[in-house]
Amino acid sequence: MAESATLMISVGSYLPERIVTNDELAGFVDTSDAWIRQRTGIAQRHIVAEGEMTSDLARIAAERALDGAGIAADEIDLIIIATSTPDDTFPSTATKVQHQLGATKAIAFDVQAVCAGFVYALDVADAMLSAGRGRRALVIGAESFSKILDWNDRSTCVLFGDGAGAVLLERNDDARGYGVLASKLHADGAHRDILYVDGGPSSSGAVGHVRMEGNKVFRHAVEKLSSVMDEVLQAADMPVTAVDWLVPHQANIRIIEGMQKKMGLPDSQVVKTVHDHANTSAASIPLALAEAVGDGRISDGQILAFEAIGGGLVWGAALVRYGRPA
DSSP states (O other): OOOOEEEEEEEEEEOOSEEEEHHHHTTTSSOOHHHHHHHHOOOEEEEOOTTOOHHHHHHHHHHHHHHHHTOOGGGOOEEEEEOSSOSSSSSOHHHHHHHHHTOTTOEEEEEOOGGGHHHHHHHHHHHHHHTTSOSEEEEEEEEEGGGGOOTTOHHHHTTBOEEEEEEEEEEESOOTTOEEEEEEEEEOGGGGGGEEESOOTTTTSSOOOEEEOHHHHHHHHHHHHHHHHHHHHHHTTOOGGGOOEEEEOOSOHHHHHHHHHHHTOOGGGBOOOHHHHOBOGGGHHHHHHHHHHHTTSSOTTOEEEEEEEETTTEEEEEEEEOSOOO
16 A cells, blocks of 8 residues: 655755955854854854845745756745744734745745744645545745844843755655654643843833843753654654654753754764854754755655754754655
């Protein structure tokens, strides 16, 4: 009997042209290149240009994913954008991108799960395609986090960057072990106050800035990401040795290396882009994925492990066998 699954068949990405180095940050905030690198592994980040919006980043990443698969926009049935920095309070950034792409047949909406947004959106898209709500979907992580940073707060402004990554999903009735193999999501709002933005339409009426208690976030990240990765491997009935690549959320090199050690993976099986991209929130996993696919490290048939944690707290993991069966 044929095996149906949601395949991940193409990726695309976009990074703004402007690069801000640690040394440039040290020119206006009390920090240094050595201080940032030692604590985070970050050397630089991309920042949107004046007038450049999250929808612009998302559209270009989506176009590149479509081009990579040779699929036209009007063949897309679903667009989900994971973002915490939408263009507007409403309508959704996804509907704006849907119009710009010409994806006239697509359902379109945003998902807000901060740094775990891509994993959340991937799970939602897989569930909808599995339920027969379409055949093809674009899942896009896109952020302009530079617009919600307090550039006088060295504990947060050095951590984040802007960018977008997109994946094209396709429901296939002859998957033969490819596609989304398992995913697990969690949330615990009791920890809201350790990572949040101090503003919103129904509270202050204005957009605020990122606030974070870094040490507490780090402790939760190590514990919760390890646990959810165990869950997703168990759900897929798969040993950790079957994973070809860990493609983690690029928040902090210490968290990434902690997960790498937990899974027993060498550097040659972990995609790390935090050095060049910083933390791009919901965009970080698809950006890292696009880089590794683009340079040939990741190829069809390989098993990828995604994991992320963000404000909420929200966290999750997914396992995907990338590409299409031959």
